[in-house]
Amino acid sequence: MTDGTTDAARTVDLRPQVRVLARLAERVTDEQLAGRTPCPEMAVRNLIGHLAGLAVAFRDAARKDLGATTATPPDRTLPDVGPDWRATLPEVLDELAGAWLDPDAWAGETRAGGVDLPGAVAGLVVSDELVVHGWDLARATGQDYAPDEAALRAAHAMLAPSAQDPSRGGIFGPVVPVPDGAPLLDRVIGLSGRDPRWSPPR
Numbered sequence: 001m002t003d004g005t006t007d008a009a010r011t012v013d014l015r016p017q018v019r020v021l022a023r024l025a026e027r028v029t030d031e032q033l034a035g036r037t038p039c040p041e042m043a044v045r046n047l048i049g050h051l052a053g054l055a056v057a058f059r060d061a062a063r064k065d066l067g068a069t070t071a072t073p074p075d076r077t078l079p080d081v082g083p084d085w086r087a088t089l090p091e092v093l094d095e096l097a098g099a100w101l102d103p104d105a106w107a108g109e110t111r112a113g114g115v116d117l118p119g120a121v122a123g124l125v126v127s128d129e130l131v132v133h134g135w136d137l138a139r140a141t142g143q144d145y146a147p148d149e150a151a152l153r154a155a156h157a158m159l160a161p162s163a164q165d166p167s168r169g170g171i172f173g174p175v176v177p178v179p180d181g182a183p184l185l186d187r188v189i190g191l192s193g194r195d196p197r198w199s200p201p202r
Helices: 015-026 030-034 043-064 085-099 119-141 150-162 166-170 184-191
Strands: 107-114 115-118
Touching: 015 043, 015 119, 015 150, 030 043, 030 115, 043 085, 043 107, 085 119, 107 119, 115 119, 119 150, 119 184, 150 184
Parallel strands: none
Antiparallel strands: 107 115
């Protein structure tokens, strides 16, 4: 891979994308927490809770610290924000990015969401999660969004091969077609099963 990743290890520095997400979350008002998101089952508060949970799970997956945080499927319960989420979310996001700086995180096997998978795959999965859910949060709260380019390219590299996979429905929704020549972000969002034109209902 290029633009911030290495072809040999296919690693991604998550720190720039984590900073983008932290800034988006910092600007979310209390009044926006009940708002709709592109994820039909999630309000903004649930989306932020999901981000916090996945940050912990994939932090521990990077550290090979396998246990309850890495064994629980993400759809077991609807996540929610905690009372101190504004302080804890940036902390766990920083810990997540720091954990994936270790080359050992990308080597060997690990577990996330109750699924055993190679560390290199887990790293690309969390990169995709940070990019796509960053878009979700930005759209839901009316914010501009410019994801980190390396993380965006990694997300596309992970999603593109699944476009014709009939089993992808268990993970992503059906691909939403986008026009030829659409920006890379729109293509990633379409591949994730979201409509790049989505906006909150008025």
